[in-house]
Amino acid sequence: MLVTLKVFRFNPDVDKKWHYETYKIEAPETDRILDLLEKVKGHFDGTLSFRRSCAHGVCGSDAMRINGRNQLACKTLVRDLGDKITVEPILGLKVIKDLIVDMEPFFDHYKTVLPFFINNDPLPENGKERLQSPEERARFDETTKCILCACCTTSCPSFWAGETYLGPAALVTAHRFIFDSRDQAASERLKIISETDGVSRCHTVFNCTMACPREIQITKAIGELKLAMITGKLD
Amino acid sequence: MNIHQFDVIIVGAGGSGLMAGLYASRNAKTAVISKLYPTRSHTGAAQGGISAALGNVEEDRIEWHTYDTVKGSDYLGDQEAIEFMCQEAPEAVLELEHMGLPFDRTPEGKISQRPFGGHTNNVTGKPVSRACHAADRTGHMILQTLYQQCLKNNVNFFDEFQVIELLTSNGKASGVVAIELATGELHVFQAKAVIMATGGHGRIFEVTSNAYAYTGDGAALVLRKGIPLEDMEFFQFHPTGIYKLGILITEGVRGDGGVLINGKGERFMPKYAPSVKDLASRDVVSRAIYTEIRAGRGVDGSNFVYLDVRPETVNKFAEIDGRTNPDGTKYTVTGEQILKKLPDIIDFCRVYLGVDPVTQMMPIQPTAHYSMGGIPTNKYGEVIVDDHNTTYPGLYAVGECACVSVHGGNRLGTNSLLDLIVFGKHAGLKAAEYSSRVPFEDLPQNPEANVKNELDGLRQGSGKESVYDIATDMKKVMFDLVGIYRNEKDMQTAIDKIHELQQRYSQVKIVDTGRIFNTELINAWELGNMLQIAEVIAISALNRQESRGGHSREDFPKRDDQNWLKHTLVTKQGKELKISYKPVSITKYQPKERVY
Numbered sequence: 001m002l003v004t005l006k007v008f009r010f011n012p013d014v015d016k017k018w019h020y021e022t023y024k025i026e027a028p029e030t031d032r033i034l035d036l037l038e039k040v041k042g043h044f045d046g047t048l049s050f051r052r053s054c055a056h057g058v059c060g061s062d063a064m065r066i067n068g069r070n071q072l073a074c075k076t077l078v079r080d081l082g083d084k085i086t087v088e089p090i091l092g093l094k095v096i097k098d099l100i101v102d103m104e105p106f107f108d109h110y111k112t113v114l115p116f117f118i119n120n121d122p123l124p125e126n127g128k129e130r131l132q133s134p135e136e137r138a139r140f141d142e143t144t145k146c147i148l149c150a151c152c153t154t155s156c157p158s159f160w161a162g163e164t165y166l167g168p169a170a171l172v173t174a175h176r177f178i179f180d181s182r183d184q185a186a187s188e189r190l191k192i193i194s195e196t197d198g199v200s201r202c203h204t205v206f207n208c209t210m211a212c213p214r215e216i217q218i219t220k221a222i223g224e225l226k227l228a229m230i231t232g233k234l235d
Numbered sequence: 236m237n238i239h240q241f242d243v244i245i246v247g248a249g250g251s252g253l254m255a256g257l258y259a260s261r262n263a264k265t266a267v268i269s270k271l272y273p274t275r276s277h278t279g280a281a282q283g284g285i286s287a288a289l290g291n292v293e294e295d296r297i298e299w300h301t302y303d304t305v306k307g308s309d310y311l312g313d314q315e316a317i318e319f320m321c322q323e324a325p326e327a328v329l330e331l332e333h334m335g336l337p338f339d340r341t342p343e344g345k346i347s348q349r350p351f352g353g354h355t356n357n358v359t360g361k362p363v364s365r366a367c368h369a370a371d372r373t374g375h376m377i378l379q380t381l382y383q384q385c386l387k388n389n390v391n392f393f394d395e396f397q398v399i400e401l402l403t404s405n406g407k408a409s410g411v412v413a414i415e416l417a418t419g420e421l422h423v424f425q426a427k428a429v430i431m432a433t434g435g436h437g438r439i440f441e442v443t444s445n446a447y448a449y450t451g452d453g454a455a456l457v458l459r460k461g462i463p464l465e466d467m468e469f470f471q472f473h474p475t476g477i478y479k480l481g482i483l484i485t486e487g488v489r490g491d492g493g494v495l496i497n498g499k500g501e502r503f504m505p506k507y508a509p510s511v512k513d514l515a516s517r518d519v520v521s522r523a524i525y526t527e528i529r530a531g532r533g534v535d536g537s538n539f540v541y542l543d544v545r546p547e548t549v550n551k552f553a554e555i556d557g558r559t560n561p562d563g564t565k566y567t568v569t570g571e572q573i574l575k576k577l578p579d580i581i582d583f584c585r586v587y588l589g590v591d592p593v594t595q596m597m598p599i600q601p602t603a604h605y606s607m608g609g610i611p612t613n614k615y616g617e618v619i620v621d622d623h624n625t626t627y628p629g630l631y632a633v634g635e636c637a638c639v640s641v642h643g644g645n646r647l648g649t650n651s652l653l654d655l656i657v658f659g660k661h662a663g664l665k666a667a668e669y670s671s672r673v674p675f676e677d678l679p680q681n682p683e684a685n686v687k688n689e690l691d692g693l694r695q696g697s698g699k700e701s702v703y704d705i706a707t708d709m710k711k712v713m714f715d716l717v718g719i720y721r722n723e724k725d726m727q728t729a730i731d732k733i734h735e736l737q738q739r740y741s742q743v744k745i746v747d748t749g750r751i752f753n754t755e756l757i758n759a760w761e762l763g764n765m766l767q768i769a770e771v772i773a774i775s776a777l778n779r780q781e782s783r784g785g786h787s788r789e790d791f792p793k794r795d796d797q798n799w800l801k802h803t804l805v806t807k808q809g810k811e812l813k814i815s816y817k818p819v820s821i822t823k824y825q826p827k828e829r830v831y
């Protein structure tokens with residue numbers, strides 16, 4: 001079908017202000033939005049800039065606002081949207097060029113929640129694995145799926161209002177470790193997320209859950225963090 | 236000019252680069268440079284598992300893993316290196332668990348394991364559960380865990396820096412030059428040791444499971460320095476890519492009981508691999524699919540077949556095959572269990588195909604997946620430049636860009652993740668140890684001069700040719716003419732076409748004159764690497780007059796140990812590529828016929 005693709009453009013080397021460009025592209029309905037952007041770059045304008053790598057929704061490079069919703073360009077198909085498609089950068093992070101935003105504040109938030117496994121006990125004497133039951137493993141399965149694409153954080157009104165809010169992605173990471181039966185730093189992490197810019201700024205808007213391309217139940221996970229913070233219990 | 240100095244520089248932040256970073260940084264000032272944010276690396280796309288003879292669900296032995304890998308490699312793998320890797324495997328996997336990696340668990344709480352292609356109980360010949368897994372996103376978990384551990388240990392990162400040149404001084408590695416994507420500025424990194432961990436180059440093929448980032452940068456950089464590339468004709472086509480898109484469907488689907496079905500509705504693998512059937516090694520299964528398609532037994536006469544993991548199909552064939560659970564009970568699955576074991580695969584099929592694998596069959600075709608060949612190294616990641624095991628001081632390579640060689644002519648599923656962890660660790664240790672006992676080499680005069688010239692060349696071409704069009708043509712040439720089945724005529728045509736494309740490449744002119752995130756410039760530069768690697772692959776393949784592992788010649792259909800039990804080395808001298816060979820290390824396992 002003939003797709004009308006409207007793309008947010010801003011080149012800091014030459015532009016004072018952003019604008020939109022519109023391209024008419026013949027594309028099968030099975031094309032990914034990423035395929036359309038590649039075609040624009042290849043045939044219409046080599047300066048169009050965007051991040052991408054795996055092209056099938058596991059690396060998290062190409063989060064964009066597509067027809068007003070945060071999605072991965074490689075996991076959204078023309079047939080999901082029809083022939084009028086608008087692509088813009090995700091909101092709340094500074095636009096550097098076209099669809100590329102400054103991801104540093106996002107990763108900085110990730111780094112504040114102690115995003116690594118902590119267990120200071122000696123390793124099992126036989127050198128084998130630390131045991132964990134399938135039920136204990138299932139407890140945090142959902143939040144291990146996160147690919148740090150930022151679809152959730154940049155769809156959150158609390159993050160738009162002030163980018164010091166840790167945001168859903170960092171909280172998902174906190175959840176992944178807090179509910180891991182092998183980890184020992186839950187109380188430290190709960191303390192970090194209980195501060196002003198932590199979980200209390202989540203107002204259960206559910207935008208993050210709607211936006212997550214990995215279908216993580218983010219609002220539920222944040223709810224579990226809030227409960228753990230209040231009760232001091234993890235079950 | 237920005238100048239940095241580190242004892243050890245690692246180029247690439249996938250599994251092997253991060254593992255090397257973790258270990259090198261314990262004893263040396265280390266930095267990891269990556270063209271992507273580390274968590275975007277292609278290790279994250281690996282699905283099914285990482286192999287180790289832990290024996291957590293049934294009996295398994297390190298010797299069986301070793302033999303299976305040798306056999307899988309079609310006897311081209313170096314047996315000393317394979318023994319080393321399989322010996323280290325249990326410890327490597329347990330170390331990942333100790334780092335917090337969330338493996339799936341057995342009822343007793345141990346790391347869960349599943350069967351995978353080519354991994355067998357050497358006594359019964361039946362598939363063995365050796366792949367340690369975290370659902371069908373094991374690579375994602377490894378990448379996340381290693382990145383997290385690097386953060387915990389304060390490893391230095393330069394994210395979104397594209398390395399454009401390897402610097403050498405007095406015949407030793409002395410650093411790299413990189414462009415910072417966000418500013419367009421050049422940075423010179425002086426180092427005592429450089430570890431290449433840049434991944435593969437599957438993007439030279441039309442249908443591939445590989446990320447856009449897989450453009451063979453590290454291999455191309457090293458080749459330019461007169462260092463050889465080894466066994467580049469051996470490229471793995473994974474049997475089950477999503478039709479047309481090439482997105483990977485893990486072998487774990489077949490490990491869990493899925494079967495391949497042709498256009499006539501028949502399960503065809505028993506014809507080709509009577510013993511392990513759908514769980515034969517990847518080269519065997521990919522050729523079987525192509526043979527079916529060529530005989531007109533693709534679906535609707537087209538070039539794809541089905542992968543069927545619907546519970547009723549799995550249960551029917553499990554009964555016919557007499558498959559049992561480890562406790563001896565009959566093996567059966569439910570739709571719910573399939574959903575739980577393969578959530579990502581089911582998601583991919585729903586999104587890209589509109590197909591639900593629990594109730595429908597998946598259309599699949601072989602997809603360009605993995606390079607067995609690469610930069611020659613020994614088991615410590617030290618780069619080897621000739622057939623006498625002479626090392627190139629200060630230069631290391633690990634992961635898919637390297638060739639140890641543990642995969643030989645064909646890699647077994649789950650051995651790539653193992654390769655990253657085992658050799659990443661040892662290269663990191665070795666590079667740090669080396670850097671503790673040598674001084675910094677002086678950098679070349681104007682270290683960034685070559686890079687400036689090269690990038691200016693791309694800005695100043697005649698503009699008659701486009702990067703996109705040349706890349707499209709290259710991918711088609713490589714997939715059609717240097718793909719699963721090869722012959723002299725096709726490969727000669729491919730080489731001529733690649734030379735034509737290289738000529739056209741010199742006419743490329745990029746239109747983006749900006750500094751900030753000039754992705755057009757980077758893509759154009761990457762295309763130069765891909766054309767170079769494509770040429771090396773085609774020439775290596777044309778020269779090898781036999782069929783072995785992933786290299787199948789229609790005009791030389793048999794393996795020929797008399798003449799070809801040897802590794803290919805391709806070296807660049809001026810503009811010419813020279814071919815030489817070196818022997819295979821054979822310890823316990825004499826080559827014999829390979830039957831599955």
